Amino acid sequence: MTTDGPLPSPQTTLAVILGASEWPFAPDFPASAAFENAAKSWRKYLLDLLGFGLPPENLLDLFNSNASPLEIDEEISAFIEKCSTAMKAVGSTPRDILLYFVGHGGFVGRDSDFYLALRCTRIERPRTSGVQIEALADTLSEKGRHLRRFIILDCCFAAAAFRAFEARTSTVAISKTVHAFEAKEDVNHIPSKGVALLCSSDQKTTSLLLPDGSSTMFSKSLMHALSVGNPHQKNLLSLYDIKDLAQGFLDRTSIKNTPQPVVFSPDRSRGDIATVPLFPNPATNFIGNEEVEMTHAFQKQWQSQSPLHALQVKEFFTQKDITSSLSNIKEKYVSLLSTGTDLGEAKSDPIIISPGNIIYVRYEFGVIVDHRQKSTYVTRGPIYQKWLQLGWDSKEIFPVDDDHINSDGIGVFNHFRGIGANAHFQGSIYWHPTVGAYSIQGAIREKWLLLDWEGYYPTTDEKICFDGFGRYNDFRNIDLDPTFYEHNDLSLYHHPMTGVCEIHGAIRAFWKTLGAEQYGYPITDEMVYSDGIGHFSKFYRHTDNLETILSWYPSTGVKEEIAE
Structure with a gap:
């Protein structure tokens, strides 16, 4: 150059x-x-x-x-x-x-x-x-x-x-x-x-x-x-x-x-x-300056000291880095065993992701990820299975904490972050025995966290809307009577031009009969009229630039009007 x-x-x-x-x-x-x-x-x-x-x-x-x-x-x-x-x-x-x-x-x-x-x-x-x-x-x-x-x-x-x-x-x-x-x-x-x-x-x-x-x-x-x-x-x-x-x-x-x-x-x-x-450029991987290739002798040394298999080096770490990270993974595995959690046998060789300073090992029932010079985290059970199902391992999206018990004392969650080409990615996987494990990510996750809706569990992974631009997740409050799930479920919809808005209750149910986002994306959260009784949400249809309002009163139910 x-x-x-x-x-x-x-x-x-x-x-x-x-x-x-x-x-x-x-x-x-x-x-x-x-x-x-x-x-x-x-x-x-x-x-x-x-x-x-x-x-x-x-x-x-x-x-x-x-x-x-x-x-x-x-x-x-x-x-x-x-x-x-x-x-x-x-x-x-x-x-x-x-x-x-x-x-x-x-x-x-x-x-x-x-x-x-x-x-x-x-x-x-x-x-x-x-x-x-x-x-x-x-x-x-x-x-x-x-x-x-x-x-x-x-x-x-x-x-x-x-x-x-x-x-x-x-x-x-x-x-x-x-x-x-x-x-x-x-x-x-x-x-x-x-x-x-x-x-x-x-x-x-x-x-x-x-x-x-x-x-x-x-x-x-x-x-x-x-x-x-x-x-x-x-x-x-x-x-x-x-x-x-x-x-x-x-x-x-x-x-x-x-x-x-x-x-x-x-x-x-x-x-x-x-x-x-x-x-x-977040779509490319960055390779660090320290590029010391592992020798076969060092691989054999670690085979003899742990149940882990030979290292598969995707990029390069220093020998000292690898020794430290594998020691952390081993300590985490033993610590989990001492508390009654057995992740089973290793199902992969340790994988090194140099751009993100990460080494991880997949086991039968979980994965342990070491973030060099930071911490070592575990993802296990249904959340681990969802992580694999989503392909987040191949997309280099890894846990940034251990799994946690949710505030209700029943559900479990993990937070995740991407590296390399997915460095912009932030997501979470939530699990509840009633609905299973599902992921939320990006702008929808940010809105969901802002609204403090941990009582609501995702019932879908993030899905793509009909136009290829929008995204949405559905959620459910597990504490509610199952008889009323249909009218108490809610959704978060995201479009690049209108942001993320929530929709729930009777307005959401009626909106779905109109075609959901094909009728129009929500451009406001559900709001209350000045009389303190009625509720309404605004919608925008990009195909013909039409803005509408769906309003609800206990006496009349949901009605539609064209916004001025």
Whole structure:
């Protein structure tokens, strides 16, 4: 690989988050929790060790700050200088800065100068109370002149920011970066500095929120791209790659006329930094630096010291790592025996998963998983059988705790997390003797945990809806009289564009007679009318953009109406 600059890394990347979710002094800008949710998702991704892995000290979070534009500018400048000084003290230096903005953008003056709205922005004085994009470009150019500058803008008319950065690159030919005509003189070249922008829409298009208001449409597609990745690409993804993945997500939705994300590279004096591999690709496995292959002699040594079979090394660990992990597995097995739990004979050789620092062994009645330098966990019985049935072993999805007794003293559950290509995955398997063992995962699981519904057990694994986009789980409260199960069961439905909503009781039963999600996805949880008696849920059908309401009163039962 040819390079005049080093590759990016989380340790040498600085990140800034800007934007707001409400504008008290600018009533023309509608407030929405969607902006805050988008910023929180981005922040979580940056700091998550299974996401970008940014050190917390490398992040400046100014979202919803009450600071003025001048104060914002000073904080960014001081942050870059402080981090640069700290890194130099340990023999390092910043290489990249990643700035993300979500909120409202607009134009001011006869020249239609583009600005980003802050929480303090006043509608009558946007030039002095908003972040002028040219001022932001000046600060990043001056303080980060030796850095690669990646700018992600999620706002209306986002691509209008291009002009501010274009003015600083007179020595090179400037053009809008259209993926079909990308200029890649040397795909292996890693430029040491430059500017690239990923924009949620072009300079004439407004960006949109999701129909349920849970996030912005672009940031939802961005987080999807970063959490799913592309198995056909390398371990790191460029800004172009992320744009394509986000675009693919938007194209697969049923929402028409979605804004198209665009990438610009105004400064190519050292090369196009939009091609620089920057974001971890969760669809590929990462191989650690320690690659010491196990010898046959060491395998035989362990055969003689434990009932475990010869090691099947999928990747590579150090000898010390393997010795420690197998010792932990052996101790866990013996400890379970002492409490009366016999997992039976080993049914697999120990399997090493290097990217996730995991070694596991399958037995007749369970599996023991050692997470190197963390803990050793067991999954057993019906939950173990469900784990095998779901193929989670081959998908590299493993327990992150021992099985637990549920709060009712009867049911049992385990939590699981994926690694490698499934690093974004989080799930649980719950078992009750009345219904058996079933899994919940992803957004549905997050909603279920938020609602604190452990009294309800899943009665299905996550299923795919008729359109291929939606997902759902059914649940049952085991404590209720079985005679009333039909009207006391509930479901959680998830669609990428409407989020996760619950539906239960009489409204759920009537909705199923109408065709369930083919009638329309729930876009609200069941709510109570202001009279405290009636209940209602709202639904949205993507095929014809129809929004309906199903309402219930004790005196009338369930009725349908078209939402205004």
